[in-house]
Amino acid sequence: MRPDVEYGSERRDGQTATEPSVxxxxxxxxxxxxxxxxxxxxxxxxxxxxxxxxHPRGHHEVWEAWRRLGATALRRRGLPPTIATHEYEAFPRGRVVYMRGPALFTLYADRRLQRPATISELVRLFGLTGLHHAVRSDAHYRILA
Structure with a gap:
C-alpha cells in the first residue's frame, strides 16, 4: 500500500517532539x-x-512568516514550497491543546486529517505516544473547498 501522506516538520532537529507538545x-x-x-x-x-x-502562535501568523521566506528557503527548511503561493486557509489544518483538568491532549483537526494513519503520525510528531488524547472536529479548522 502506497502512503498518501508524507511527514515533515518546521523543526530541523528531527520530526518527533522529544517531549509532549501543543x-x-x-x-x-x-x-x-x-x-x-x-x-x-x-x-x-x-x-x-x-x-x-x-500554542502561543496562530495559523495565520506562522503561515505568513513561512510565506515570507519564499520557496527556496522553505525547501531548505524541509517545508513544502507550495506554502509560498497559497493562503493558510487553502489546506486542512488543526491544533493540539492540552486540557489540564482531565489531563487530555485534544487534536482539533479538519476531517480530511482524521484518518487513522494521519492521527498516528500527528501523535508521534507532537510527542504524544502513550498519552491520553482525543480527536475532535472544529469549525475553525475546516476548509470549505
Whole structure:
C-alpha cells in the first residue's frame, strides 16, 4: 500500500517532539502528496487559556512568516514550497491543546486529517505516544473547498 501522506516538520532537529507538545499543523499538498507541517511548543512553554495549555502562535501568523521566506528557503527548511503561493486557509489544518483538568491532549483537526494513519503520525510528531488524547472536529479548522 502506497502512503498518501508524507511527514515533515518546521523543526530541523528531527520530526518527533522529544517531549509532549501543543501546536498547530497543516496537511499541505506537495507534488501530489499531503505533507504534514507543524509548529510546536512544549508544555513548559505553552500559554494558559482557561483550563488548557495552548500554542502561543496562530495559523495565520506562522503561515505568513513561512510565506515570507519564499520557496527556496522553505525547501531548505524541509517545508513544502507550495506554502509560498497559497493562503493558510487553502489546506486542512488543526491544533493540539492540552486540557489540564482531565489531563487530555485534544487534536482539533479538519476531517480530511482524521484518518487513522494521519492521527498516528500527528501523535508521534507532537510527542504524544502513550498519552491520553482525543480527536475532535472544529469549525475553525475546516476548509470549505
Amino acid at each position: 501546536g498547530i499543523f497543516w496537511g499541505v499538498q506537495n507534488g501530489g502528496r499531503t505533507v504534514l507541517v507543524t509548529d510546536r511548543t512544549t508544555l513548559a512553554q505553552a500559554e494558559t487559556y482557561g483550563d488548557c495549555l495552548t
